[in-house]
Amino acid sequence: MTTAQETEGEAQSTLSNPSAVGLVAVIVAATDGEPRALTVQVGGQARGRSDGLPAGPLVPEHPTLERGLRAWVERQTHQRLGYVEQLYTFGDRDRQGDDDGGLHSLSVAYLALVRELRPAGLAEAAWRNWYHYLPWEDWRAGRPDSLGEIEAKLLAWAEGSGDPKQRRRREDRLGLTFGLCGGAWNEERVLERYELLFEAGLIPEAQGQSGEARDADLTVTGQPMALDHRRVLATAIGRLRGKIKYRPVVFELMPPTFTLFQLQRTVEALSGTNLHKQNFRRLVAQQGLVEETDGVTSGATGRPARLVRFRREVLLERPAPGFRLRPARRPT
């Protein structure tokens, strides 16, 4: 809130307080049924280089943040960005990794979806499977093995709280986010899970990292990223997993024509779960999300599949077209 005096004056320039503002982008593609994010190598000599998300300064030339981001990414990667969405603005003092000399430093994070992956343009850039960084999020082959160890440590962390009230609260959170203590796994709570692991000291990026995290088995707690970028990635995944349920954004990741099964694989890749095949097709058909082309697949094993394309008209018809993911028990 601001007092009347503070807001006096047309320009409202009391908003100032110069800060360092940067952009971060989670650029997502899906090929071969795997979800991928564009990563770059960052970091100097001291701690060695590590993977990070593409980040850069806010360019003041553009009228809009989003347009600035588009131009910046497209110039650097020669990628045509399809869908772009603002994710979140991160501004935690103690987690940005730097303080930039007393300035508050903010990162405005964006999510972008691209259709195909080009050679990534930059030498230092690479497309990486995002579960490489968050392995516990991939349930497509059943419950990830790494979860056993993670749960044990999380439970120990909850137990370790002296205050029984706090311990209760921690257990509740475990139930909510990781489905422990009788809770169910909710694939959208990616960020909450990451934050919980962070708090529990299982994430090496944490500054006051315990020896625990530093020695962590990376196949269990995943590949670290520079600064707070894994948090940004987790935010992106969570958002995307939520969005595909009520907006046809997956098609931004698909080639012009594709089979229903390829579509399913992509949705599964994003959501990290398996879907019931027949019901998936029924859903897609009912919603009118695609229309048939006269092409069929060839070459691959099994019966050839009809190629379909996205029906842009649904955007005008349906209020909220998307996939309300219903996981299959076990067989796809």
Added chain:
Amino acid sequence: MTTAQETEGEAQSTLSNPSAVGLVAVIVAATDGEPRALTVQVGGQARGRSDGLPAGPLVPEHPTLERGLRAWVERQTHQRLGYVEQLYTFGDRDRQGDDDGGLHSLSVAYLALVRELRPAGLAEAAWRNWYHYLPWEDWRAGRPDSLGEIEAKLLAWAEGSGDPKQRRRREDRLGLTFGLCGGAWNEERVLERYELLFEAGLIPEAQGQSGEARDADLTVTGQPMALDHRRVLATAIGRLRGKIKYRPVVFELMPPTFTLFQLQRTVEALSGTNLHKQNFRRLVAQQGLVEETDGVTSGATGRPARLVRFRREVLLERPAPGFRLRPARRPT
């Protein structure tokens, strides 16, 4: 994207490029079945004062943006903020209202829900019904009258486009957002509607405002706000309307105990639609969102209603407890 050189160096201080960053808050309450936002008086002598949202500088003392906001609001309004959520970071050069001498100016907007409305603390602050600013969003008494005039003007705007392709696109957008041309009204697209009106020149806040907008009947296009604050408000309403469907946030606006009908009124106030009473209760009951107290209402006309309270445990049980609003035809 950033070249390898640009990300060189531990501190990643190339993110810099100092900018002016401010906070804006949409503080929401619901009383007497009306949705309200806390507004303040802003602006100098030149254009006269006008309503605005509470806004202030980013305070660098706090470790987290959100905590900074909480402290700031609670200190100024003596309001205890229940739920707080980051909304969006606005950074359009041409719409911030000021350029602050070449700095890019950003506003990080937050949504906060409060349970009761205190006298608002500040002399200049007031709780206003949010439909005062966006009258076309309130469908509780049926289709708003003002929509007739709005539609006429929007259609004229679409027609007015020389390029038939652009005109087609404009018509599609009208259908999507305002439900014209055979589309359906989707109560979540608050921001899209506002932006469309803005583009169509019906919003006086637009800088290159036509005489049209300036002379607009405020009962039709709503009360203007300072700077871009109506856009922020529209963002908040849209977000909240979406959120109540899958997260029990409405309870942040309710007193400790309440009747099911009061709850329904609140949900209706937020969503701007009417709901089928019996089905609404069934939904609430099925989801286990509330538990009965042994109190009942008294005094009012009609049969006394049981008082209930929010069942916190649902947060631990249900994956996504909320109201999937199903509007009633006409009778409540």
Added chain:
DNA sequence: TCACTTATGCTCAAACTGAGCATTGTGCCG
């Protein structure tokens, strides 16, 4: 030609929705 693999069609019971009708308490008004 057989074995295998994936694509597609179709069925069925259970759960969920959208709309109403019917009944039950209360305060108020002659």
Added chain:
DNA sequence: CGGCACAATGCTCAGTTTGAGCATAAGTGA
């Protein structure tokens, strides 16, 4: 005090939507 108006609650019912499978079709490779 009986009748009314007005909410609160209970309950029904048909039409959909879901979750799970069974069955068949149509290629590939041995």
